Amino acid sequence: xxxxxxxxxxxxxxxLSKPTDEKVFEAFTRGDIPALGVLYDRYGLxxxxxxxxxxxxxxxxxxLTQEIFLNLQVQSKFDSRRGTFYTYLMTLTRSRTIDxxxxxxxxxxxxxxxxxxxxxxxQHKSYSPMEVISxxxxxxxxxxxxxxxxxxQRQILELSYYEGLSQxxxxxxxxxxxxxxxxxxxxxxLQLRRNLYNLxxxx
Amino acid sequence: MNNNSQPHNLxxxxxxxxxxxxxEEELAWFNQQxxxxxxxxxxxxxxESTLNLIPYGLxxxxxxxxxxxxxxxxxxxxxKGVPFKFRWSWIISGVTAAGALLLGINNxxxxxxxxxxxxxxxxxxxxxxxxxxxxxxLVALRANNDAVATSGSLFIxxxxxxxxxxxxxxxxxxxxxxxxxxxxxxDKKIGCSNFIPxxxxxxxLNVSSDDVLNASSIxxxxxxxxxxxxxxxxxxxxxxxxxx
Numbered sequence: 001x002x003x004x005x006x007x008x009x010x011x012x013x014x015x016l017s018k019p020t021d022e023k024v025f026e027a028f029t030r031g032d033i034p035a036l037g038v039l040y041d042r043y044g045l046x047x048x049x050x051x052x053x054x055x056x057x058x059x060x061x062x063x064l065t066q067e068i069f070l071n072l073q074v075q076s077k078f079d080s081r082r083g084t085f086y087t088y089l090m091t092l093t094r095s096r097t098i099d100x101x102x103x104x105x106x107x108x109x110x111x112x113x114x115x116x117x118x119x120x121x122x123q124h125k126s127y128s129p130m131e132v133i134s135x136x137x138x139x140x141x142x143x144x145x146x147x148x149x150x151x152x153q154r155q156i157l158e159l160s161y162y163e164g165l166s167q168x169x170x171x172x173x174x175x176x177x178x179x180x181x182x183x184x185x186x187x188x189x190l191q192l193r194r195n196l197y198n199l200x201x202x203x
Numbered sequence: 204m205n206n207n208s209q210p211h212n213l214x215x216x217x218x219x220x221x222x223x224x225x226x227e228e229e230l231a232w233f234n235q236q237x238x239x240x241x242x243x244x245x246x247x248x249x250x251e252s253t254l255n256l257i258p259y260g261l262x263x264x265x266x267x268x269x270x271x272x273x274x275x276x277x278x279x280x281x282x283k284g285v286p287f288k289f290r291w292s293w294i295i296s297g298v299t300a301a302g303a304l305l306l307g308i309n310n311x312x313x314x315x316x317x318x319x320x321x322x323x324x325x326x327x328x329x330x331x332x333x334x335x336x337x338x339x340x341l342v343a344l345r346a347n348n349d350a351v352a353t354s355g356s357l358f359i360x361x362x363x364x365x366x367x368x369x370x371x372x373x374x375x376x377x378x379x380x381x382x383x384x385x386x387x388x389x390d391k392k393i394g395c396s397n398f399i400p401x402x403x404x405x406x407x408l409n410v411s412s413d414d415v416l417n418a419s420s421i422x423x424x425x426x427x428x429x430x431x432x433x434x435x436x437x438x439x440x441x442x443x444x445x446x447x
Contacts, residue, residue, distance in 0.1 A: 036280055040273050048272065050258040060318060062272055063311040069276045070307055090255040103319065135259070142259035160222060161257050167224040168394070168430040172412055178432070186218035193253040 021085035025078065040069060042135070043086070047093050054097045054162050064100065068093055098164040138199060145195035153188030156181055217243065221250040227428075279303045338362055342421070344370070344442040351439055355406070357421060359444075366415050368408040370423075370440075373400035379428040383436075384410065386418035393418075397429040419444055 019027075021042065028035035047068060052061035068089075072078075078088045146154055159170050167185065171178040216233050219225045225233060237243050281300030342357040355370030368384060376382070381397040393414045400406050415421060420443040424436040 033277060033280055037273060037277055040276060044273060044276075046258055046261075049261040049263075053258070053261055057318070059314065063314055065272060066276050066279070066307060067311050070279055070304060073280055074304065084252075087252060087255055090258065094255075100315070103315070138256070139259045139263075142256050146257070146260045157257065161254065166430060167222075172395070178430075182219060182224050183215075185222050185224065186215045189218040189222060189250060189254060190214055192256075193250055196253055196256055199253075199256055 021089075025072070025076075025085050028072070029076070036069060036072070039072075039085075039089075043089060044069070046135070047089070050090070050093055050162075051097050054094075054101060054164075060100070064097060068096060094161075094164075101164060141196060141199060145192055148195055149188050149191055150184070152176075152184045153191065156185045157188045157192075160185060213243075214246075217246050218250055221247060221254060279307050340444065342442040342444050344421075344423070344440050346440055347438060353440055355440070357415075357442060359416060361416060364411060364413075364416065366410040366412075368398075368406065368410060370400070370406040371404060373404045373406060375400060375404070376425060381426055381429045382406070383424050383426045383429075383431060383434070384408070384415070385422045385424065385434055385438075386412065386414035387420045387422060388414070388418045392422070392434055394430070394432060394434075397426070 019038075021039065024035045024038045024042075028039065044065065048061055048065045051064050052058060055061055055064070078085060149157070155174070156170055159165050159173070160167070165173065167181045168178055170185075171181045174181070211229060211232055213236060216225065216229055216236070219229060220233055279300075281296060281303075338361050340359040340361075342359065344355045344357060346353055352372040353370060354372065355368065358367045358369070360366070373382065376399065381399055383397050384395045385392045386395050387393075395412045395415050396408060396410055398406055398408050420441060422434075422438045422441040424434045424438050426434070426436045
């Protein structure tokens with residue numbers, strides 16, 4: 001693929017066959033600045049909402065969203081052979097936001113998962129459904145899928161995902177046994193996979 | 204699918220791996236399964252992908268206020284590797300881009316610092332109101348070995364349902380090791396919190412666990428990893444609650 005800056009991918013973004021995230025990102029790394037705008041249009045609000053949900057502060061969410069996008073140019077470790085751009089971007093965002101949460105919270109929280117999160121940025125390959133289905137449709141499906149979980153499953157998955165709490169910390173907070181927390185979160189994730197199979201399916 | 208000849212449900216173990224909650228024994232079993240069947244990686248990938256769809260379920264009420272963000276980001280970014288006709292324009296653009304980027308990052312860290320300072324102030328105000336309450340108790344923590352220089356105390360405020368653990372002269376720990384706080388009640392030890400000291404070897408930990416508030420004593424151990432259910436490491440600091 002050889003895209004010159006003047007042939008911005010923005011022109012393609014409304015067509016039926018949208019360029020993949022990976023191709024857009026590649027164009028950006030070659031100097032196509034509007035390509036970053038395409039990525040922002042696809043995921044900017046999602047990233048902002050994720051950070052806002054985690055930090056609960058709109059100014060910090062704006063600043064960190066900017067930082068995430070600007071750092072794509074400075075220190076991107078994305079390698080398309082290892083996974084999709086979407087999973088890379090979301091994992092990077094969550095990892096960076098958990099770092100911020102950690103520095104904001106008082107001593108004593110031990111973020112067991114951070115190492116794993118960071119490793120997964122580099123190791124795991126995943127599949128992005130974003131080229132075939134609109135963000136709105138994905139939102140509806142994900143919301144329905146979350147609603148179809150038991151309230152315990154949903155609450156525990158969200159505490160783990162958005163607040164970076166370990167299963168043991170969740171067990172303390174909700175006052176339910178550790179084994180039950182693990183069962184709920186694991187079965188909840190498996191249930192989500194069944195409900196969102198078309199989105200998370202391997203191509 | 205569950206297989207009766209297997210000690211674990213493979214699907215649940217894969218989900219546990221993606222969620223980062225496998226215990227040591229489960230992790231060893233998982234690694235065996237993965238070595239025997241590398242295609243399991245595909246399932247892990249799917250589960251990772253599923254997990255990262257969760258933010259799509261977030262409410263859309265925070266949407267329009269950051270329309271400006273798009274232009275701010277694009278204004279701060281400059282292309283790499285695009286040939287320029289004039290060397291000077293290249294240099295000026297580079298310096299400007301780097302400057303803008305640095306300012307952006309600097310601005311973010313300044314905001315972080317302000318937020319952290321506000322957090323600290325807020326914590327101190329909370330601490331002062333805690334100290335003013337009646338029925339507060341202070342438990343001195345003593346090392347079980349004279350060679351240990353660590354000392355500290357647990358401040359309990361039953362009225363606020365809060366306890367604050369402060370320690371100093373703690374050594375930093377290698378690898379996955381953590382310090383762990385245990386509440387002891389009727390000879391039962393309940394793990395309450397993992398922690399590590401800051402660069403100065405100090406700990407300032409808020410504990411709101413009922414186990415700590417209702418315990419008869421507490422102890423601190425060094426554990427080989429976080430969230431151990433029973434103390435595996437040796438107890439090196441302990442303190443009994445004074446009778447009232």
